[in-house]
Each structure stands twice: as C-alpha cells, then as structure tokens.
Amino acid sequence: MLRLQSALGIFALLLLAFALAENRRAVSLRQAAIGLVATFATAILLMKVPVVARAFGAINDAVGAISAASRAGSSFVFGYVGGGALPFDLKVPGADFILAFQALPIVLVMSVLTTLLFYWRVLPPIVRGMAWLLERTLGVGGAVGLSTAANIFLGMVEAPLFVRPYLSQMSRSELFLVMTGGMAGIAGTVLVLYATLLAPLIPDAAAHFVIASVLGAPAAILVSLIMVPETSVRRTGGTLEDPEMEVASTMDAIVKGTGAGIELLINIVAMLLVLVALVYLVNAMLGLLPNVGGAAISLQRLLGLVMAPVCWLMGLPWDQAVTAGSLMGTKTVLNELIAYVDFSKLPADALDPRSRLIMLYAMCGFANFASLGIMIGGLGVMAPERREEINALGLKSIVSGTLTTCLMGAVVGVLS
Template sequence: MLQLQSAFGIVALLMLAWAFGEHRDRVSLRRIVVGLAVTLGTAALMLKLPGAAHAFGVINEAVGVIGAATRAGTSFAFGYLGGGTAPFDIKAPGAEFILAFQALPVVLVMSVLTTLLFYWKILPPIVHGMSWLLERTLGVGGAVGLSTAANVFLGMVEAPLFIRPYLAQLTRSELFLVMTGGMAGIAGTVLVLYATLLAPHLPDAAAHFVIASVLGAPAAILVSLIMVPETEPRATGGALADPERIAVSSMDAVVKGTAAGLELLLNIVAMLIVLVALVYLANAVLGLLPDLGGAPISLQRMLGYAMAPVCWLLGLPWPQAVTAGSLMGIKTVLNELIAYVELSKLAPDALDPRSRLIMLYAMCGFANFGSLGIMLGGLTAMAPQRRAEIASLGLKSIVSGTLTTCLMGAVVGVMT
C-alpha cells in the first residue's frame, strides 16, 4: 500500500508542477512520458541492478577513506578536538564529536579533490558523457545538458560556469532548467559530509547520495519542462567546449581548491550558527503563545503540519509524516544541512528505515532561500543582461527544486 501511495505521489507532484507552471497549454505530454520513463529507469538501474550493491560498497569505502584522511588532518591540526585520541576518559558517549572540527572539514578535502579531478581531465569526460545522454534521451540543448550534468558534481554556481558564454543565448525554458538543476542537487563538496552524518543511521548512505545526485538530472529536466515549457527555438545545441582551465598545475589546483573550500567551510559554519540561533529565537517567540495539543508551539511543529501532506505523498505513513514534514520545512526555510543534522538526531522509532531513506532523497537539494540568494548573485554576474528574467524565475526555482527532490523521494518509495 505504501508503494501505491508513492506512485500516487508521483502523479500528484507532477500535477503540482503543472499547476505552478506557465504556458500550461504548451506542455508536451510526450516529453513528460519520456522524462518520467528516464527518471524511473535510472532509479531502477541504480537501485535494482545486481551489480549495484558491489558498486555501492566501493562508494562507501571511498567515502570512508576520504573521511579517514580528513580526520588524519584534523587530528594533526586540532588534536582530540579534531578526532584524535582524547587525553582523558570520555564520560558521555558521543560528547567527543565536534561538528566544526571533525565533520565539516571534509568540505576542504572534497573541494581539493574535485578541483584536481577537473584539472587532470578525469571529470570533464564523465560530465560530457552524461550531457550526451541527456540530449539523446530527453532532447535538451547542449548547453543546458552540460550544465545539468555538471550539477551532479558541482554546485549551483560552479556548474553554469561550464556554459557561461552561452547563458545570454538560452531561452527562458533553458534558463529555468539551469536554475532548477542547481536547486535540485547538491555539490560533491558536501555530499561526503552529509553521508558522514547519516552513515551511522542509514546503511549505504554515501551510495544513496550519489544515486540522488545522478537521479536529480533527469528529474530536474522533467519538472522544469512542465513548469516552464519550451516556446522558443533553441540556439545552443551541439557539442560545447570545456570551460577555461581552472589551474596551471596540480599544486595550483590544490591551492585553489583549498581556498574555495575554505570559503565554503566558513560560510557553512557561519550559516549554521546564525540559522540555528534564528530558529531558537523564533521558537522563543512562538513559545509565548498558548500551548497547542498539550505541547508548546514551535517552528518545527508548524512546518511539520504544513509539509506533512507532501511527505505523505512520498509514501510515508501519516503518523511519521508530521515528523518528516518538519524536516522538509527546515530544509526549505533554512538549509538541507540543518535538516540532515536533525534527521541524524531523530529517535529510531520516529521514522522507520524506509521513511529515512525516502527523506534522504527528498531533502537532497539546495532549494532554500539562502541558496536562492547565492544562485541569483552568481547567475546575474555571469549573464547581467538576463538579470530581470533570472530574478523573476527565482522563487519558481525553489518550488521546482523542491518538487524535483520530492519526486525522487516518491520514486524511491515506489521501489522500496
């Protein structure tokens, strides 16, 4: 029954995308069917393929090695604060874990690795291969196919750099697709961080984050073409050249990757401090109101009730939908990192393993108001002549990104 509930959710989410869209009479039913088939086929291949379990084991081992390498660096720099051996007995299990010194620095290592892999020409062929597949299966233009494929590895600002010279030529539909792709995925620099947070609570968490990143590409194309269908002739088809060289040597790539990772790390730490503080203040204000249902009113409870129907559509039992809804609300209003931290803190009986897996996919995207500011700033700097159009599509891209990740959650719900 829960799988049928998820299947109904897929249809309902696509209808919501159509309801929030524009030029509804121009939506191509054929492209919807093809897009949904590609999304379901990709999920089935990656979740049900006999050799997938072995591949996932390799991914998990790779993430474990990266995490261990990061801890080697943090323990050297920060001692027991960074994960080294404590010089005293730990009285409270888990008290030795410090998020800022042990988990978050993995962003630095991943930033350097990503920069090196691009400099060594290892990632570009993979990105171009995925772009080719998206063009052949879903009929998107070369530029947006390349940007969407790059979103599997890069963030919402880094991926469009691949097609910076073409941004001014994109149609409105293609521009929206670029924005949706950015909102519906996470960067490789934070993938390992999120996998590290959830690994103790969800088997093969790293592998599922990789699947979510790949699955986000066809799902983003499907949702964006429903919300903003193509009404103009394309001008960016065909093969595109690689972006400008990002470094002149391997050591230069290490230096630049470290600098970019440090900026991202500091931003993450600062945003965590500020957003958690804002949630506390909001709850303090709401706590002045009379109790509701025998418990104080909080931001999490309000968001939980608002997003609970959406989580039910993903295939969660209703008693768990309110808890999951609060996570979706936190992810949308604040960011996905705080939502994943909250997910890792939930009691085992709050969400069952299937519900946790669905929520991993449903929250795997940058669709929140903070990310919107980052994306608008980056895209308008790259294509200032499209500033007004980019701004007009901003809020719609949060909706499309959220619907895309929810769609992925419902697809996983059908298959588990």
C-alpha cells in the same frame, strides 16, 4: 498499499508541478512521459544493480580528490579553521566544520579548473557530446545537460561553472533547469558527512546518497520542463558555438580563474549571511505570537505542517508524516545538514526503515532559502546580464527542487 500510495504521490507531485507551470499549453506531455520513464529506469538500474552504483562511486572519488585538494589549500592558509589538524580534543561531532573556510573555498579551485579546461579545449567537446545525447532523449541542450550532470557530484555553483560561458545564451527554460538541478542535488563535498550521520539508521547510506545524486538529474529535468517549459528556439543545443576565452596562457587561465572565483566566493558568503539573518528575523517576529502546542511558531513548523501531506503522498503512514514534514520544514527554512542531524537524533520508533529510506532521498537536495542566496549570488556573478531573471526564478527553483527530491522519494517508495 503503501507502494500504491507512493505511485499516487508521483502523479500528484507532477500535477502540482503542472499547476505551477508558467505556460501549461507549452508543456510537452511526451517529453514529460519520457522524463518519468528515464527517472524510473535510472532508479531501477541503480537500486537493483549495485555494480552500477559502485561505478558512480569511482566518479565520486574524483570529486573527493578535488575536495581534498581544496582542503589542503584552505588548511595551509587558515590552519585548523580551514580543515587542518585540531590543536584540541573535539567535544561535539561536526563542530569542526566551518562552511566559509572548508566547503566554500572549493569554488576557487573549481573556477580555476573550469577556466583551464576551457582553455585546453577539453570541456567544449564534452558539451557537444552531451548535446547530442540529451537532444535525442530528453530534448535538452548540451550545456544545460552538462550542468545538470555535474550536479550529481558538485554543488549548485560549482556545476554551472562548467558552462559559465554558455549561461548568457540560455533560454529562460534552460536557465531554470540549471537552477533546479542545483536545488535538487547535493555536492560530493557533503555527501560523506551526510552518509556518516545516517549510517547507523540506514544500511548502505553512502550508496543511497550516490544513487539519489544520480537520480536527481533526470528528475530535475522532468520537473523543470513542466514548471517552465521551453517556448523559444534552443540556443545551447548541439550546434552551440564554442565561446571565446580571453586567456593567453595556462598561467593566465589560473590567474583569471582565481580572480573570477574570488568575486564569486564573496557574493556567495554575503548572500548566505543575509538570507539566514532574514529567516532568523522572520522567526523572531513569529515568536511574538502565542505558543502553539507548547512551542513557538516558526517558518520551520509552518512548512512542516504544509509538507506533512506531501510526505504522506511519498508513501509514509500518516502517523509518521507529521514528523517527516517537520524534517522537510527544517530542511527548507534552514538547510539539509541541520535536517539530517535532527533525522539522526529521532527516536528509533519515529520512522520505520522504509520511511527512513524515503526521507533520505526526499531531503537530498539544496532547496532551501540559504542555498537560494548562494545560487543568486553565484549565478548573478557568472551571468550578470541575466541577474534580474535569475532573481525572478529564485523562489520558483526552491519549489521545483523540493518537488524533485519528493518525486525521488516517491519513486523509491514504489520500488521499496
């Protein structure tokens, strides 16, 4: 019965995406059906054929190498604050992780690498290859497909860096797909951290995080093309012309890539700081209201109540759905890291093993208000002429990212 409940949830979530669509008449039911089949096929392949997941683990090692290289630079410049060896004993696990000095500097490294790869003419052929494949399956242009595929292991800003020269050419639907892909996945830089948190609760947690990252690509395409369907002639398909890069040499590419990365990093930090502060102020105002159930009212609690029925639709028993909804509320208002930490501290009987697995997938995404600040700040710098449109699609991308990860949870519920 719980599997049937998850199956019902899949169609309910897709109907919700359809209800929120900008232009329902433009939604292609054929494309949606293909996207749903692709999502299910990917889930079956990865969950039932472990060797495939291990192959993707090798790709994750490459991302880990980039992360390690970034950590080497940040630890050299910032010392233990940037990830170097601590000069004291760590009292609280995870307290040594500082976002601004350890995770965000990878933006600088990725900015340089993508500039180099474009200058060396490595990325343009990949874009054309992705265009050929995705145009014939899901009807998605190559640049958009490459960004979505890169989101399997990279964050919401690092992945679009691969197609930065193409962002200004994208249609509204394609731009939204890039944003949804970023919100519906996590970066390889934090995958190991989350897997470590949940390893005592869920067997092979690391493998499931890799599977969730891969599964997020077709699921994000499915949801985004329903919510913002394509209504114009696609400009980033297989016939996309390679952009002109104003770079004179390899060293020039390194210098210009670093300069672009610095501007990007500053915008990300500023937007992240402001949005987290605004959420805190809203919670402070809500805290003036009388307590309910012995606790103060907050955005997290309100969203938790809203998300409880969604968790039930994913296949959780109702007596566990409220607890799961609270985790989803924390993940949306704050971030998935705090939600996974709370998840790891739940009593053993709060969620059964199947519900834990579903929630691992449902929370495996960057769809939260803090991430929205990062995305708006990052994409706004990469495509300043599209800044107004990016801002307009921001809140919608949180919804689409959340629907995507919940869809993944429901698919896993059907297969578990």
